[in-house]
Amino acid sequence: MTVAVSGTVGLRDVARRLDQLGSLFALHLTPMAHWTWVFVKGGRTISETAIVQGYYAPHHAHFILPLSYLTTPPTSFSKNQQLQQQRWQYCEAHGAMGGLCDEDTPDPLPVPPPPPVAQQWALDGVPVVVTAGNRHQYLYHTLTTLLTTPGAQHNNILVALGDAPQPTTQLLRLLNITFTKLVVHGKDNNKLFRYYRSVFQYVARTFPDAPAVIILDEDVQVSPDFFSYMSQTLWLLYHDPTLYCVNGYSATGFQGISHDPKTLLRANVQVEWGFAVTLGFVKEVISRWPSDPSETDTLFYDEWLYKHGSKGRECVFPEISRTIHYGIGVNSEAWSTEMYFLFKPMVREAHVYLDNVNRMLQRPWEEHFSRSIKEATPLTGNPCSDTFVPSINTATNFVFYYRVNKKPDGQLDYRNFLYAATCLNAWGVSEQGLHQKVLTVRVSMLATLYLVGAPYSPYAHFRPRHIRPWVYDLVSDEDDKIIMKRIAEIQIGKYKILNWNVTSDSLMDLLSVTN
Structure with missing residues (x-):
């Protein structure tokens, strides 16, 4: 088993299982580690090596491994017996093939045809x-x-x-x-x-x-x-x-x-x-x-x-x-x-x-979109606040107007949109996903929120005069802290990186104490 460069970012809970199987390093790998583990299925490590820091570092492991011959899983006589033999020959040469090479319950070959769909x-x-x-x-x-x-x-x-x-x-x-x-x-x-x-x-x-x-x-x-x-x-x-x-x-x-x-x-x-x-x-x-x-x-x-x-x-x-x-x-x-x-x-x-x-055809869509935004309840305040969208028990449309400015080169500046969209766990990295500078966010099964860019969206004219488009630079220090905390939570996600500063020395010290 080999994991290289950023692959260890995705190990997550699997690292605990690998530790239970006998790996010494699995729980202690940094996000950019190179790791190789050779072990006998069912127990006993033959070789385990790791480079815990070194994005482009070469990684070599050398060991002598006597191989035993594994017999091909039995196949009952059938017209596709030759196909099954070809399967196991392929599996002898290639790993990580999932159900294709599962000795107990292999995927059926040929693949059975699925049922049709209504249309x-x-x-x-x-x-x-x-x-x-x-x-x-x-x-x-x-x-x-x-x-x-x-x-x-x-x-x-x-x-x-x-x-x-x-x-x-x-x-x-x-x-x-x-x-x-x-x-x-x-x-x-x-x-x-x-x-x-x-x-x-x-x-x-x-x-x-x-x-x-x-x-x-x-x-x-x-x-x-x-x-x-x-x-x-x-x-x-x-x-x-x-x-x-x-x-x-x-x-x-x-x-x-x-x-x-x-x-x-x-x-x-x-x-x-x-x-x-x-x-x-x-x-x-x-x-x-x-x-x-x-x-x-x-x-x-x-x-x-x-x-x-x-x-x-x-x-x-x-x-x-x-x-x-x-x-x-x-x-x-x-x-x-x-x-x-x-x-x-x-x-x-x-x-x-x-x-x-x-309704996805242009005219019905634009009529639906205009009606939805026109009749929507305007929201103001901090889009990262837990109380930004009111609790409801009936289907309701909300609308939030954010300011779109122009850059010196004439391009539109979506900076305010980025913050507002990110607060809602939506895609805010670019303007993709917007219809006429409006992002549709389904906050819940009952609540739909429209983020409307003013003044350049054709739907911005529905903005009531007393509602000012939201500008990130004008938020209070308290609201800014809420926004930064929310964005950090989203970017870090639910997985915390505990091994970021692991070094070879600290890892060896840990293993020597453990053993």
């Missing part, structure tokens, strides 16, 4: 493209959840490989998944930018007559309701030119502020983990997608689509997410993954019937 016809002709590379453990988890989700069609799933190492291609052959290899060059984000351009080009060439395509990455887990959700919302893309994507991931649905699996929202947001776009949009952006990454102002393909491809169009997304982004890669690290992604609420049941899908 299965809406998914006909819509390919599902999974982008992948050399993280075959991630890919297996993603594909098995995808293949077992109601509405999934095995033959409609294709994996587009940017890197195609043997473990990945072997796994896809084992699962009988169609895949293609795309030739890409570069490194890190430069390479990824070229890769996703190749993915879009491949989709346009291979599925020119498809109405839409669903795309997700190899480190995205889908909800049991994923295809049901897509089957009920895809038609919006065909009928509303002011939309460019349907996201399975919720831009605003964080812990404590997502309550209703039947509710949809729309806003300015980039394509996110598990999304659908039309083939018309695919072809449109290909014509403008630069082949040389140096010709663009961002190397993040999703940000590029948002800034240069959306042309002001919005996306539809659920209040409670239908996907979770669980992986660590080039553009993700442990702190933000812990804070925003791993514990994102996700719908855990299938066949959720969505409310008011028609």
Whole structure:
């Protein structure tokens, strides 16, 4: 078992279990530790080494390990006996494969087809493209959840490989998944930018007559309701030119502020983990997608689509997410993954019937939005206060106006929004997730709060004259302390880092006393 760099941030309660299994170091690793533990299953440590400080430090462990031969788990005679033998041959060479290599209750191969969804016809002709590379453990988890989700069609799933190492291609052959290899060059984000351009080009060439395509990455887990959700919302893309994507991931649905699996929202947001776009949009952006990454102002393909491809169009997304982004890669690290992604609420049941899908069309949505804000009860005061939103027992809309200023370069300054949104445990890092500079926050199942940016939001004219837009710089010292405490609590989260200042010397002293 090896954990490197920021991986120890995510051990959490598992560290206690590893300690019970015999690890000396598991409970004492710093957030940036490198750790290797070799042990016999069931007990007895063979080797355990750690570098507790050193982000880029090389980590070497040397030991002599005599290996015994493990017999292949027995398989009853059947027409897929050869497939089972291939499974165990794969498992002999690769670890951390979850249910694929569980000797007692292995995942069934081939994967049984799941039941259809109510509007299965809406998914006909819509390919599902999974982008992948050399993280075959991630890919297996993603594909098995995808293949077992109601509405999934095995033959409609294709994996587009940017890197195609043997473990990945072997796994896809084992699962009988169609895949293609795309030739890409570069490194890190430069390479990824070229890769996703190749993915879009491949989709346009291979599925020119498809109405839409669903795309997700190899480190995205889908909800049991994923295809049901897509089957009920895809038609919006065909009928509303002011939309460019349907996201399975919720831009605003964080812990404590997502309550209703039947509710949809729309806003300015980039394509996110598990999304659908039309083939018309695919072809449109290909014509403008630069082949040389140096010709663009961002190397993040999703940000590029948002800034240069959306042309002001919005996306539809659920209040409670239908996907979770669980992986660590080039553009993700442990702190933000812990804070925003791993514990994102996700719908855990299938066949959720969505409310008011028609309302996502531009005109009905804007009429609903205007009416909701106009009739909402204005709130003032400190958005980080425990009493900011009154307790209610009936469905109620609230509105909070915050000041939006202009920077010297003419860009809008969302500093006041950042503080207000963060107080409510909402996404405040950027303006994404806002509809016309308004963020919708479901404070509870009964209470909806609209954060309206004044004066630049078209909905700001509903502000009563006696209500002044909130400005962080004008809060009292007492309120500022409340805000800073609340933000610190959110950023630190429920996990406290006790081993931050551990050194090799202090660890050796601790172990010598313990022993």
